[in-house]
Amino acid sequence: MVTARALPMGDRAFLIEVDGLDEVLAVHAALAASRPGGVTDLVPAARTVLVRVDPRVLPPAIATTWALRTAAAARTGATADGPLVELDIAYDGADLHDTAALLGISTDELVRRHAAAAWRVAFTGFAPGFGYLVSDDWPYDVPRLESPRTRVPAGSVGLAGAFSGAYPRDTPGGWRLIGTTSAPLFDAAAASPALLAPGARVRFRPSTAGHTAPLPSPRSGDLADAGRSAPDRPVSARSGDSGETGRAEDDGRAVDAATRPRTAALRIVEPGLLATVQDLGRPAAASIGVAVSGALDRTALRTANRLLGNPEGAAGIEVTMGGLRAVAETDMWVAVTGAWGPVRLDGHDIDPYEAHAWPAGAELHVDWFAHGARAYVAVRGGIEAPAALGSRATDVLAGLGPPALRAGDLVRVGPSPSTPIPVAPPQSWGAPHDDELELDVAPGPRAEWFAAGTALFDAVWTVTGDADRVGVRLDGPALVRTRAGELPSEGMVPGALQVPPSGRPTILLADGPVTGGYPVIAVVTDASLDLVAQARPGTRIRFRHA
Structure with a gap:
């Protein structure tokens, strides 16, 4: 018999905590063998198994009951040998x-x-x-x-x-x-x-033959590398320039411009601070160490795709803080949603949250944002890129998916869907709120590690400059721990508020690690995560109980 207890990990996950690794292996095997529909991932760690749930399919309370009963019946040493x-x-x-x-x-x-x-x-x-x-x-x-x-x-x-x-x-x-x-x-x-x-x-x-060269590392595309240009790779902004001498990146491989296939595509002139390909991510691969990734503001990406008649999960370009310039190689349609700033097509201002015809040779300029941190450029047909584990999303921490976009990259566009571009009903779209945000949080598994009456809900926190797709570090009063010592690594989820020794929390985002050793005091609810995507350095944040 295994002694287990359930600990909350936000509104869509929980931890099953046991005494040690032997119990973890037994419980993980038992849960995997009887896993019901709606359990999207099982992530074993040092003393816990993280259970992630889709509440649209399986209520978390029912999932918790199943997990505790299954854990109690698990027997250590009874797991089958793996390969x-x-x-x-x-x-x-x-x-x-x-x-x-x-x-x-x-x-x-x-x-x-x-x-x-x-x-x-x-x-x-x-x-x-x-x-x-x-x-x-x-x-x-x-x-x-x-x-x-x-x-x-x-x-x-x-x-x-x-x-x-x-x-x-x-x-x-x-x-x-x-x-x-x-x-x-x-x-x-x-x-x-x-x-x-x-x-x-x-x-x-x-090995007696000696070691061969280490495997090459994929280009990470993280913020430290963002915005790199390639002055030694001149790229013409003119459409159909058969004499172009520059080179373009095609799915990570350099190809001569003259050999480009005549398919729908756009060409990156300037990526801005950071531009990546994103869809709705990889929601069920955390057990092998792969983060969810995908668009940080999922609502904005879904909306852009709906405006164009695309499936909601079609891949688009996530633009961080603005500065993107791109030229259409062929006639296409485009919509820009999310962060708020000047958007120009062929030199003319256009409105966000609308579908626009994008003629071949015309330049789209998503200028620096006045409000919000991330905009989404969607094209009819969606962005085509090699899929990794069923997703085209760029994971900047793990190096999965296509590399961050650079000047000269040729970005392919998929075939147009059979559905027409919808007639958008009149709707008032406003700029994202980025001065002060109120975020709903659900309990975390280690809330009891902190002093009662914690400052988490009383303080006004400020987003620091240390913010990217992996996480957002906050400044404010130090949260006081009442329990000392190290925490064995345990499963993490997007929205987890990890508290390092400094006492100032970090909100993990879609590219964050799938396990971690800092205690999680609370978890931003899934519904509030899109708001975090638009937080800029200096944005003030208040937390409230979900």
Whole structure:
């Protein structure tokens, strides 16, 4: 019998908390085997299983009852063995000798014990395909580096705490690196994208042939890289210029302009601060470390698509803070929604929230925004881009989906839908409110870690400049913790208010990590998340009970 309790995680998820990893594995297996319709994701972690629910299909209260009953009946040690994955490893990590000395053993002994251990993937997180491996044969608790590296190469194998793990792509990290593997740890196009999925058994096989080059890292497209231009890649803004000498990015590959297919497309002249392709995201892949991603202001994207007769989930371009210039390669239709600022088509001002004919050769200029932070440029037929895990969305943290748009990129447009462009009824669309927002929040799983009468609901918080698609950091009074100590990693959701040691919360957004180790005091409701998408640095925020 497993002792479990349910903890709220906002209005669309909850945690099932148990005593340890053995119970987590048993409960996760039992929940997965009896999962009802409406449970969209199950995310195991160190001591919890996150259960995400679609309340339109399954009321959360009923889902909680099912999960607790299933957890109570689960038996540890009764889970079926997962597939065996053998990883070739070269024990050549930068921290190998120091780690052995730290543990008081020889380097040869560390290598022998690591390779002899029978590992198992307890859960994934941090990055797509990053598996946290545990083993009964591994007796060590390895402290993380005091100062994390800003870049850990893809394929690095490391140790932290009781875990071992391998980095699927270049990321920052604080684990102690003992080796490298060239195994393809994550492939979004594969039937099973994560090589190290929860439940899999893992054996490390020392390589005598040496390690091949680490896997290349996809371009992240995060805010640090945003707005890069390519002065060495001149792109003509004239339509049909057969003598154009520049090059354009086509789905991440450079192609000569003369070889472009004669299909509907637009060409990016300037991306502004950050422009990415977004649809409604990947809602059911958190168990393999993949965030939801997708448009931050889903209502704005859906509205733009409806204005053009597209399916609501068709991909569009999310423009952060403005500055986008694009030229139509062929005649098309366009609508701009969301943030508020000047929009010009062929030099003439046009209204947002309307469908407009966009002639070939004409330039669309979405100028810098006066209100709001994100606008959506939708075209009839939707943006075409390679899908990753069923979505065309750009995930700036994980590097999934098409890279952030750059000057010279050729963006394909899909075929027009069979439905006509609707006659939009008269409606008053106003600028987004970005001076002060009131956000509804539901309880978080660690609210009791903070002082009663917390300042969360009394204070006026301010959005700092540290805000992007991953999360929004707030400034205000420090929230006082009444419980000290570290929190084992547990599943996260968009809207979670994580409270780091500074006491000032961060609101996780669509590209945020799927697991985290900071306590979550509350969760912004799903209905309020679109408002956060339009918050700018300096926006004031008040929280209220949902």
